[in-house]
Amino acid sequence: xxxxxxxxxxxxxxxxxxxxxxxxxxxxxxxxxxxxxxxxxxxxxxxxxxxxxxxxxxxxxxxxxxxxxxxxxxxxxxxxxxxxxxxxxxxxxxxxxxxxxxxxxxxxxxxxxxxxxxxxxxxxxxxxxxxxxxxxxxxxxxxxxxxxxxxxxxxxxxxxxxxxxxxxxxxxxxxxxxxxxxxxxxxxxxxxxxxxxxxxxxxxxxxxxxxxxxxxxxxxxxxxxxxxxxxxxxxxxxxxxxxxxxxx
Amino acid sequence: xxxxxxxxxxxxxxxxxxxxxxxxxxxxxxxxxxxxxxxxxxxxxxxxxxxxxxxxxxxxxxxxxxxxxxxxxxxxxxxxxxxxxxxxxxxxxxxxxxxxxxxxxxxxxxxxxxxxxxxxxxxxxxxxxxxxxxxxxxxxxxxxxxxxxxxxxxxxxxxxxxxxxxxxxxxxxxxxxxxxxxxxxxxxxxxxxxxxxxxxxxxxxxxxxxxxxxxxxxxxxxxxxxxxxxxxxxxxxxxxxxxxxxxxxxxxxxxxxxxxxxx
Numbered sequence: 001x002x003x004x005x006x007x008x009x010x011x012x013x014x015x016x017x018x019x020x021x022x023x024x025x026x027x028x029x030x031x032x033x034x035x036x037x038x039x040x041x042x043x044x045x046x047x048x049x050x051x052x053x054x055x056x057x058x059x060x061x062x063x064x065x066x067x068x069x070x071x072x073x074x075x076x077x078x079x080x081x082x083x084x085x086x087x088x089x090x091x092x093x094x095x096x097x098x099x100x101x102x103x104x105x106x107x108x109x110x111x112x113x114x115x116x117x118x119x120x121x122x123x124x125x126x127x128x129x130x131x132x133x134x135x136x137x138x139x140x141x142x143x144x145x146x147x148x149x150x151x152x153x154x155x156x157x158x159x160x161x162x163x164x165x166x167x168x169x170x171x172x173x174x175x176x177x178x179x180x181x182x183x184x185x186x187x188x189x190x191x192x193x194x195x196x197x198x199x200x201x202x203x204x205x206x207x208x209x210x211x212x213x214x215x216x217x218x219x220x221x222x223x224x225x226x227x228x229x230x231x232x233x234x235x236x237x238x239x240x241x242x243x244x245x246x247x248x
Numbered sequence: 249x250x251x252x253x254x255x256x257x258x259x260x261x262x263x264x265x266x267x268x269x270x271x272x273x274x275x276x277x278x279x280x281x282x283x284x285x286x287x288x289x290x291x292x293x294x295x296x297x298x299x300x301x302x303x304x305x306x307x308x309x310x311x312x313x314x315x316x317x318x319x320x321x322x323x324x325x326x327x328x329x330x331x332x333x334x335x336x337x338x339x340x341x342x343x344x345x346x347x348x349x350x351x352x353x354x355x356x357x358x359x360x361x362x363x364x365x366x367x368x369x370x371x372x373x374x375x376x377x378x379x380x381x382x383x384x385x386x387x388x389x390x391x392x393x394x395x396x397x398x399x400x401x402x403x404x405x406x407x408x409x410x411x412x413x414x415x416x417x418x419x420x421x422x423x424x425x426x427x428x429x430x431x432x433x434x435x436x437x438x439x440x441x442x443x444x445x446x447x448x449x450x451x452x453x454x455x456x457x458x459x460x461x462x463x464x465x466x467x468x469x470x471x472x473x474x475x476x477x478x479x480x481x482x483x484x485x486x487x488x489x490x491x492x493x494x495x496x497x498x499x500x501x502x503x504x505x506x507x508x509x510x511x
Contacts, residue, residue: 105386
């Protein structure tokens with residue numbers, strides 16, 4: 001469903017991606033793990049067309065998206081729901097307006113139907129009667145859930161999660177993990193999750209890929225990753241300061 | 249020696265790069281200008297933000313601009329031409345205010361109030377990934393953020409200028425007629441005799457161009473902000489400085505290009 005071939009990206013002298021290859025099958029939950037600053041979010045932004053690569057290709061259902069024009073790209077992007085790292089809720093809008101934003105642009109529903117869908121999607125993530133609140137009135141965990149409701153509101157078939165458990169306490173992080181699993185079971189979506197939280201990765205992943213020095217250096221099922229012989233993977237999953245990963 | 253020669257070259261390259269960025273944004277705006285969906289809500293919100301909320305600052309600036317212009321014109325006529333000639337200050341005040349002073353003052357005031365706010369708001373959206381979120385939720389950032397602001401700004405600046413013209417002329421009239429005792433009938437007659445509609449229109453045309461400059465530069469700086477709160481602060485300062493300088497420079501060329509007698 002998503003295929004990334006030999007993706008390269010540099011910002012000035014800094015080479016962030018140096019030949020990433022990744023494949024995500026339909027209905028699968030792929031988790032990309034790696035250090036902070038290893039280029040995970042840059043990879044995600046290439047998959048939704050927010051960044052153009054220096055070299056390489058990104059296919060979404062055999063459509064190569066890196067060379068698409070804006071209008072064509074928008075048709076592909078409609079299939080994605082994205083949960084951004086800092087939630088990226090529009091702070092000048094209410095919760096209800098945030099969740100209805102994609103619905104108004106991607107669907108032909110009437111205002112009444114949209115209102116109903118907003119309530120339904122907020123209920124899916126366990127929130128009720130928050131439509132009229134502003135994002136600054138919400139806690140970190142609630143913001144993540146509103147952002148997830150916004151991402152799934154227009155029924156995308158691929159959901160991308162950028163660090164879904166970052167910035168919230170472990171209990172709320174686990175609640176978010178449960179939501180991710182529920183989205184998979186109930187909506188049958190394909191998911192790509194970017195995280196450095198290995199506990200979350202084990203819980204939600206069908207497959208895990210390790211990004212290091214701009215490349216995928218290891219991949220497999222959670223069990224295979226746990227038993228991997230790759231010293232980089234071992235150092236990362238055990239959170240050791242000593243090992244081949246030196247950069248801070 | 250070689251190193252010191254490289255520094256001006258660096259600044260020149262950087263200048264060209266930035267001109268290119270603004271040019272590309274302008275091309276994107278023009279390409280998307282008539283495409284649907286139109287962001288009516290943002291547009292109306294911006295009309296209020298740029299126009300209605302700028303009224304107090306424009307009123308004060310124009311009133312005192314008119315008063316001081318009236319004061320200097322009165323002194324000029326009284327000292328160099330002689331008592332009684334002050335009634336000819338009316339058309340000079342009106343001409344100076346409508347063609348030059350009010351468009352520039354309104355442009356600079358709105359730059360400080362609105363251009364900076366645009367850069368700060370869009371810059372904050374950029375660094376908190378809200379601009380990326382717009383894109384993934386089906387709203388083109390150029391169409392959603394930039395076009396309504398440019399359109400609202402280019403409409404509201406002439407309106408504010410026209411309003412400022414009236415307030416400024418009233419200020420000049422008040423100073424001369426009520427404070428200095430210049431003949432009211434002659435002052436009004438001379439003003440109406442010599443001021444042409446083209447003088448007012450040329451100021452409004454300038455204001456519309458300044459409106460485009462303010463919004464374009466504010467949005468451009470916001471969209472290129474990076475690096476957290478410091479980056480947003482830098483973008484805001486740059487938006488004000490670049491837009492103010494551009495307005496002053498553009499004003500000269502527009503004054504040269506617009507015929508002296510219009511309409």
